[in-house]
Amino acid sequence: MSNYILRRVLLSVPTLLAISAIIFAILALAPGDPLSQLALNPGIPESTRQLIRTQFGLDDPWPVRYWKWLTSLLRGDWGFSFSSRSPVIDIVMQRVPQTLQVVGFAYLLAVVLAIPIGILAAVRQYSWFDQLATVFSFVGFSVPSFFTGLLLMLVFAVRLKWFPIVYDSLLGFGSGAEVMAQLRQMAMPVTVLVVQQTAALTRFTRSAMLDNLGQNYVRTARAKGLPYQRVVLRHVFSNSLTPIVTLVAISIPTIFGGAIITENLFRVNGLGALLITSINNSDTPVVMALSFVFAVLMVFSNLVADVMYGVLDPRVRYD
Amino acid sequence: MKLKALPTSIAVLVLSALVLGACAAPAPAAAPAAAAPEATAAPAATEAPAPTAVPAATEAPAATEAPAAGGKLKILYWQAVTTLNPHLGTGTKDFDGATVILEPLARRNELDELVPYLAAEIPSVANGGIAADGTSVTWKLRPGLKWSDGSDFTIDDIIFTWDYCKDEATACTTLSNFQPIKAIDAIDATTVKITWTEPRADPFISFVGAQGMVLQKKQYGACIGGAALTDAACQAANIAPIGTNAYKLKDFKPGDVVLYDRNPNFRDADKVYFDEVEIKGGGDATSAARAVCETGEVDFSWNLQIPKAVLEPILAAGKCDSIAGGSFGVERVVVNFANPDPALGDKRSEPDQPHPFLVDLAVRKAINLAIDRQAIADQMYGPTGEPTCNTLVVPEAVNSPNTKCDRDVDAAKKLLDDAGWVLNGSVREKGGVKLITTLVTSINTLRQGEQAIIKSNLAEIGVQVNLKAIDAGVYFSGDQSNPDTLNKFYSDLQMYTNGPDGTDPQAYLQGWTCAEMNSSANKWQKGNDGRYCSKDYDALYAQLKGEMDPAKRAEIAIQMNDVLSNDVAIIPLINRRTPNGKLKTLLGPTYNTFDSSLWNIAAWSR
Numbered sequence: 049m050s051n052y053i054l055r056r057v058l059l060s061v062p063t064l065l066a067i068s069a070i071i072f073a074i075l076a077l078a079p080g081d082p083l084s085q086l087a088l089n090p091g092i093p094e095s096t097r098q099l100i101r102t103q104f105g106l107d108d109p110w111p112v113r114y115w116k117w118l119t120s121l122l123r124g125d126w127g128f129s130f131s132s133r134s135p136v137i138d139i140v141m142q143r144v145p146q147t148l149q150v151v152g153f154a155y156l157l158a159v160v161l162a163i164p165i166g167i168l169a170a171v172r173q174y175s176w177f178d179q180l181a182t183v184f185s186f187v188g189f190s191v192p193s194f195f196t197g198l199l200l201m202l203v204f205a206v207r208l209k210w211f212p213i214v215y216d217s218l219l220g221f222g223s224g225a226e227v228m229a230q231l232r233q234m235a236m237p238v239t240v241l242v243v244q245q246t247a248a249l250t251r252f253t254r255s256a257m258l259d260n261l262g263q264n265y266v267r268t269a270r271a272k273g274l275p276y277q278r279v280v281l282r283h284v285f286s287n288s289l290t291p292i293v294t295l296v297a298i299s300i301p302t303i304f305g306g307a308i309i310t311e312n313l314f315r316v317n318g319l320g321a322l323l324i325t326s327i328n329n330s331d332t333p334v335v336m337a338l339s340f341v342f343a344v345l346m347v348f349s350n351l352v353a354d355v356m357y358g359v360l361d362p363r364v365r366y367d
Numbered sequence: 368m369k370l371k372a373l374p375t376s377i378a379v380l381v382l383s384a385l386v387l388g389a390c391a392a393p394a395p396a397a398a399p400a401a402a403a404p405e406a407t408a409a410p411a412a413t414e415a416p417a418p419t420a421v422p423a424a425t426e427a428p429a430a431t432e433a434p435a436a437g438g439k440l441k442i443l444y445w446q447a448v449t450t451l452n453p454h455l456g457t458g459t460k461d462f463d464g465a466t467v468i469l470e471p472l473a474r475r476n477e478l479d480e481l482v483p484y485l486a487a488e489i490p491s492v493a494n495g496g497i498a499a500d501g502t503s504v505t506w507k508l509r510p511g512l513k514w515s516d517g518s519d520f521t522i523d524d525i526i527f528t529w530d531y532c533k534d535e536a537t538a539c540t541t542l543s544n545f546q547p548i549k550a551i552d553a554i555d556a557t558t559v560k561i562t563w564t565e566p567r568a569d570p571f572i573s574f575v576g577a578q579g580m581v582l583q584k585k586q587y588g589a590c591i592g593g594a595a596l597t598d599a600a601c602q603a604a605n606i607a608p609i610g611t612n613a614y615k616l617k618d619f620k621p622g623d624v625v626l627y628d629r630n631p632n633f634r635d636a637d638k639v640y641f642d643e644v645e646i647k648g649g650g651d652a653t654s655a656a657r658a659v660c661e662t663g664e665v666d667f668s669w670n671l672q673i674p675k676a677v678l679e680p681i682l683a684a685g686k687c688d689s690i691a692g693g694s695f696g697v698e699r700v701v702v703n704f705a706n707p708d709p710a711l712g713d714k715r716s717e718p719d720q721p722h723p724f725l726v727d728l729a730v731r732k733a734i735n736l737a738i739d740r741q742a743i744a745d746q747m748y749g750p751t752g753e754p755t756c757n758t759l760v761v762p763e764a765v766n767s768p769n770t771k772c773d774r775d776v777d778a779a780k781k782l783l784d785d786a787g788w789v790l791n792g793s794v795r796e797k798g799g800v801k802l803i804t805t806l807v808t809s810i811n812t813l814r815q816g817e818q819a820i821i822k823s824n825l826a827e828i829g830v831q832v833n834l835k836a837i838d839a840g841v842y843f844s845g846d847q848s849n850p851d852t853l854n855k856f857y858s859d860l861q862m863y864t865n866g867p868d869g870t871d872p873q874a875y876l877q878g879w880t881c882a883e884m885n886s887s888a889n890k891w892q893k894g895n896d897g898r899y900c901s902k903d904y905d906a907l908y909a910q911l912k913g914e915m916d917p918a919k920r921a922e923i924a925i926q927m928n929d930v931l932s933n934d935v936a937i938i939p940l941i942n943r944r945t946p947n948g949k950l951k952t953l954l955g956p957t958y959n960t961f962d963s964s965l966w967n968i969a970a971w972s973r
Contacts, residue, residue: 091578093543129621
């Protein structure tokens with residue numbers, strides 16, 4: 049097992065290098081300028097903008113810039129953000145708590161909700177509960193988050209005034225009132241995300257369970273006189289876990305990718321919102337840092353998922 | 368029996384999950400409890416429906432703590448502040464964020480008049496501050512100024528700010544405001560003389576307004592040149608400047624939120640109303656408008672740049688006032704005098720390649736006459752713009768009264784007929800040249816609406832318009848390797864907004880002189896994207912450059928505007944008055960053309 053893990057880790061190095069080079073190349077070839085917001089301002093002539101591009105090293109060909117980026121990264125230096133002229137790493141780290149709080153919590157909630165719903169829907173296939181769960185999954189799956197988000201905002205913030213439109217990232221968890229305010233401001237973005245993620249996971253759990261429910265070993269277990277509940281939870285569910293765990297593990301990095309649309313809509317200044325504003329402002333160092341960290345997490349969680357296979361399914365051996 | 372037990376246990380699981388979920392979405396009854404702390408932060412605000420019994424207990428102590436003045440001022444920008452060093456700013460939001468902390472010598476108010484800030488008075492020829500020959504300006508400072516860290520503000524700080532930005536390696540966005548300075552001398556402790564490299568009529572280019580804020584030498588002393596970007600201490604300083612204005616920095620998350628609190632060393636500290644100011648950023652303009660006008664969560668919302676159909680119902684909710692005035696710039700259609708035909712290859716849109724039909728004054732005049740400015744204003748802009756025929760609309764003194772641009776389709780048709788452009792099908796042509804144009808602009812709901820109106824307007828006179836929209840990030844990027852930038856202008860017509868940067872229009876008007884024509888030779892880095900070139904205009908520009916008397920300068924500027932209008936060098940459409948929104952209870956905010964929207968934030972109150 050440890051040999052296998054070591055091999056996979058070593059193999060991931062060239063993968064990550066290739067990923068980072070490709071992202072860098074795309075960013076370098078994409079048009080844009082850190083100062084494009086001030087374009088046309090006669091007080092900031094084109095020559096000043098050109099000068100700033102030169103100071104940022106944007107005039108070098110992209111392989112040179114990539115090499116510089118890579119070598120400084122190996123020294124632990126993520127560079128500085130073009131738009132705030134402060135270290136990228138600080139800016140990224142500042143966003144992690146908010147993303148974990150909203151996107152991470154939503155994901156947790158989605159898993160906790162989806163698995164029982166999926167199991168019940170499979171056990172009671174075609175019952176009213178299953179039908180209802182199916183309808184909800186398809187609605188959650190097909191309605192885009194910018195629509196649900198705007199709808200929630202109009203109903204619960206503008207009309208009913210239950211929840212705020214503006215997310216306050218300066219709030220702590222110091223007092224009961226603060227915790228309540230946190231929950232209020234998290235309510236809408238979390239709901240949007242939960243609706244989407246629960247939908248996918250529910251369907252997945254349901255079909256994984258259905259695959260196993262008809263198997264002969266289920267009948268054998270029942271024939272031995274095992275209680276049905278035990279058969280479902282111990283035998284069928286354990287055997288259905290493999291695909292579910294894969295999906296859950298592979299989706300974990302997407303938490304750190306943030307929820308671009310939802311975060312932006314509700315002004316939750318997490319990693320997703322940072323990524324999209326940085327792309328819009330051509331803030332290459334920030335975009336590189338975010339996408340590279342994302343790539344590392346992706347590779348890592350794939351590895352975790354593969355290792356989990358071995359744990360969950362004794363037939364899988366890594367030697 | 369046992370078969371029934373399974374659904375029950377699963378139901379328990381689901382139920383517990385739902386209970387967890389309920390924590391995220393508390394019942395409405397819980398809302399008033401959470402509203403209490405907000406109510407202390409914003410006493411005049413919005414949580415009126417809260418039942419009186421519940422918050423009474425929590426509000427009572429808060430009421431004794433909060434004086435008549437105080438509380439938190441909440442400002443919402445849909446672009447977030449990313450740096451607080453204005454000289455390294457990359458957008459209006461950065462200049463505005465820094466304005467709360469830092470000050471220039473003087474600022475412009477909503478009437479475009481100068482108001483002294485660090486200066487004790489505004490220099491003039493009469494008080495001897497402005498040298499009659501235009502070679503220098505002498506400012507008197509307020510005595511006893513202090514930085515928020517308690518140290519003294521000195522002329523060294525002013526000289527330092529110039530040193531900091533004039534070094535090209537610092538990469539100051541505001542570089543052009545410091546380039547005309549030859550020397551800065553301290554005459555005495557409160558008198559500073561700025562000498563220009565060449566005589567200039569406008570002495571208020573440096574250290575005035577949002578681009579002239581003074582940095583503290585003590586804090587940034589080691590940050591001149593490349594260190595400004597790479598040195599850790601300088602990077603920290605860029606997001607936490609020490610200032611002289613009414614508020615100092617308390618907390619800053621770049622790209623998200625800035626929190627300021629009172630600066631105890633501010634010269635008028637006792638007149639400052641709010642205890643704290645918060646500028647939250649991000650999201651979109653529409654929900655920003657809702658947050659001030661419908662939910663009242665924030666006190667002030669910047670730049671509500673939304674199509675009229677969406678904005679008007681939001682404003683109608685009645686909680687807010689929109690503050691619109693001055694000019695955010697003139698939306699215009701620029702005419703290409705050079706030929707953008709792709710068949711020309713490298714010679715495309717070069718100044719020596721005349722456009723096949725737009726060089727014909729009759730065609731340009733006809734297009735100008737056919738466009739329905741009033742319809743664009745009524746349908747797309749509403750309170751945020753009004754039709755204009757002028758290239759230069761601000762300050763009021765240079766807004767030409769001589770131009771007219773009422774829509775007249777018949778006159779336009781007659782002009783084209785007389786010039787020999789005859790209708791062939793739906794498009795006019797002459798000698799095999801068809802009046803088929805491409806109108807390019809940035810991707811933006813408003814602009815696509817305008818494009819559609821212009822297309823149908825011009826179809827009426829037999830000019831076909833093909834529409835094209837480019838991502839704003841590309842269109843405004845100035846990227847030399849991209850063919851779709853407005854600087855290259857590889858099309859016949861293009862539409863965007865621009866306006867002068869200061870009350871003196873010289874730099875702006877320079878953008879139509881022959882020397883400024885964009886071409887591959889100057890890497891399309893000049894200001895004249897239409898490749899317009901006129902001897903009359905150049906002569907007037909030379910005259911303007913040499914004239915020192917403000918009244919005469921205004922006269923010349925109006926003449927230059929009229930030349931552009933009569934020649935239809937560009938087609939001005941709309942004077943944009945992008946509004947800010949404020950709660951009705953908030954006092955102080957004004958519109959402002961040439962300075963930050965937060966220029967007078969020290970005086971805001973409830």
